[in-house]
Amino acid sequence: MSLANGRFPAEGASGAADGLFPAEGASGAADGLFPAEGASGAADGFFPAEGASGTADGLFPAEGASGTADGLSPAEAEDGALLSATGVRKTYGATDALAGAGLQVWAGEVVALMGPSGAGKSTLLHCLAGIVRPDAGTVRYRGADLAGLPDRERSALRRTDFGFVFQFGQLVPELTCLENVALPLRLNGERNRAAAKRAREMLTELGLAEVAGKRPGEVSGGQGQRVAVARALVTGPRVVFADEPTGALDSLSGEQVMQLLTAAARERNTAIVLVTHEARVAAYSDREVVVRDGRTRALEVTR
Ligand SMILES: Nc1ncnc2c1ncn2[C@@H]1O[C@H](COP(=O)(O)OP(=O)(O)OP(=O)(O)O)[C@@H](O)[C@H]1O
Numbered sequence: 001m002s003l004a005n006g007r008f009p010a011e012g013a014s015g016a017a018d019g020l021f022p023a024e025g026a027s028g029a030a031d032g033l034f035p036a037e038g039a040s041g042a043a044d045g046f047f048p049a050e051g052a053s054g055t056a057d058g059l060f061p062a063e064g065a066s067g068t069a070d071g072l073s074p075a076e077a078e079d080g081a082l083l084s085a086t087g088v089r090k091t092y093g094a095t096d097a098l099a100g101a102g103l104q105v106w107a108g109e110v111v112a113l114m115g116p117s118g119a120g121k122s123t124l125l126h127c128l129a130g131i132v133r134p135d136a137g138t139v140r141y142r143g144a145d146l147a148g149l150p151d152r153e154r155s156a157l158r159r160t161d162f163g164f165v166f167q168f169g170q171l172v173p174e175l176t177c178l179e180n181v182a183l184p185l186r187l188n189g190e191r192n193r194a195a196a197k198r199a200r201e202m203l204t205e206l207g208l209a210e211v212a213g214k215r216p217g218e219v220s221g222g223q224g225q226r227v228a229v230a231r232a233l234v235t236g237p238r239v240v241f242a243d244e245p246t247g248a249l250d251s252l253s254g255e256q257v258m259q260l261l262t263a264a265a266r267e268r269n270t271a272i273v274l275v276t277h278e279a280r281v282a283a284y285s286d287r288e289v290v291v292r293d294g295r296t297r298a299l300e301v302t303r
């Protein structure tokens, strides 16, 4: 895969299998941009075939990326939603992680998924992002059923149209912050110099220029999460999925990350699907949806 072809600095032996996420279940993360959804991620069978060759093939020339995204569907979803989940079910063994969840996300809006631990928030986020295949129900992105897309297209879609921010940043420790931000661009086939230039511009725009040359281990937790935000936004995605992006931070750093993430996303008309336990984090959203026992319920919150 790309990391083996000499185009990226070497990783540690157990480092990110995909170059973007640390090995949380290395095989689950093999396709290039994903967090493994836990140890059973790869075993659940959604993206088993997108391993090394998928990523290698996925280094599209410049027109490949936009072509895939734009060619996905001639029309947006009928209901006008950018992303739309209906009747989504997902079972792990005897556990109904999702039991008929639904959610619609419109372009540019910030939606918070709230709910108790184990309610199904992360599973729903992974289904929306095309990382986990629902057992039943559908997820449509711009009108196209994600489950109906060939692996390669779904994989490309995640690289071009989606961005991800996780609780522990999941920056590649061996790379500088600049290289981490450039990585999604490199995976999309951009040349090193152009990718580095855009990554530097993004870091500068987000007030992070001073950390560009540092490695993740040399910056604070809050700075690391802001670099993760830069990495999520650098490709110009339409949706950023953020799973407890402030969960590991003190409250001040958490506020800074949320301010940065929501301001930058709003400026770009990028939608955010945000999972959080914290009301003060959810307060950055336009809309709150409660997930409980694998089902979704809109909460009346007007902002
Ligand atoms: N890969 C998996 N294998 C087995 N069970 C899983 C897996 N992923 C989720 N589950 C189970 O599905 C249920 C929902 O999990 P999920 O991670 O979606 O909850 P959550 O709302 O994100 O919780 P938390 O707030 O603790 O992160 C839980 O009972 C969980 O144990």
Ligand SMILES: [Mg+2]
Binding pocket: 121, 122, 123, 243
């Ligand atoms: Mg979770």
